[in-house]
Amino acid sequence: MDQDRTFSEMLDLYQSQIWSAIGETFSMVGISLLAAILVGLPLGTMLYLCKKGQLYENTYVAAVLNTLVNVIRSFPFLLLVVFLIPFTRLVVGTAIGTEAASVPLSIIAIAYYSRLVEQSLLDVPRGVVESAQSMGASKWQIIFKFLYVEARSGLVLGLTTSTISFISYSTVVGIVGGGGIGDFAIRYGYQRFETDVMVYMIILMIILVQAVQLIGSTIARVLDKR
């Protein structure tokens, strides 16, 4: 390949592909984030509440959920993507493409974030829950008016850490044609020896991760009055 070109020549050449790669990454990470919030948050809350000594103590449910989350997280992500192909086909009708790649990403996102939710909730002092009970709060009120309020900065930081992991995971889904920044870097930068493309994409990833971390940390700091 022509490696004597300048950076701007490379950008001109690949501009549209780079933009669509960025779009694919945002779409995959966005869907994973949504899954993490909509399913991972309740699941993590259940993990916490079903623990021994907590509001919905239920050792059976706790053991099942715990094992499920552990099993999902045990898979090397690449294998999870392949393993889930039949399930993906069932859900979105195809096993190939950005939409299909979002399925395994969402599954790992749910498992990953639920653990961080559980940890954040465990950090809420036991006395806060007790005071809520003494005031006659219902279980829903304890969750929404006490637990989530006290754990909110931890929940945001957990989501930040998760998002960065999702960005990293999303680079692997090239194997099912998911696309995205990472996939573009591998296909063009690595496999076609266009080092400048690879460097450029890595810089993009660094900027993206820095931005996510900065936003997440700032929100968490503002929310934390403890």
Added chain:
Amino acid sequence: MISLESVSKYFGKVGNTDAAVQDVSLYIERGQIHGIIGSSGAGKSTLLRMMNILERPDQGVVTVNGKRLTGLSDHQLRLARQQIGMVFQQFNLVHNRTVRKNIEIPLELAGVPKSKRQQRVLECLELVGLVDKANDYPAQLSGGQKQRVGIARAIANHPQVLLCDEPTSALDPKTTAGILDVLRQINHQWGVTIVIVTHEMDVVRSLCDTVSVMEQGRITESFSRAQDGFTESPAYTLSYREQLLGYQEGK
């Protein structure tokens, strides 16, 4: 107002001999300030926490304000608890809510409309002397101020009973005196029945009308303040009764 009929709470198996609370009966009259005193591990906190079923007794009957708490459904118990305030040693405030918002919580839970909540919060803030701190977060307050917020929160929904679990044990003596003044005022002004668990003799001496002494899960004695109040006695080798009512030779 509060009646416990042979309540017991066991650690582990029912019938276990080293129970936290063993076969305790106690009656506290409306408008009284009742102290429960004893050394660490005597079961006094467990006893207090059975008065709003934070600890469910393994045996016995708990009746507060005419309601038999030990026989209520979850929903009824929640409603009953809204009429029983509780103050904790470690304050247990919601740190991500302002002082005002903390005091508002029990009113929110009871479904009090917003306009009425504001007014009640202000009344409570005035009582505990923290009107100027209404918009601060708990982390910005001293220990004594945090406990004042804890008390304001506990009485916000007009409870008839206030349970205090070592409310001054994390505070220095001067701050303690201020907190006790607030409790006394709540009792005098609104007629709230107060039960206070403590290991500090001075708290009982300055605040309580009646006292129960707990040892090893049992109430070993109960007595009332003498006509001229409790006596001063620094001698900790004396029994609690002797410390509070005076040492009488040959008794």
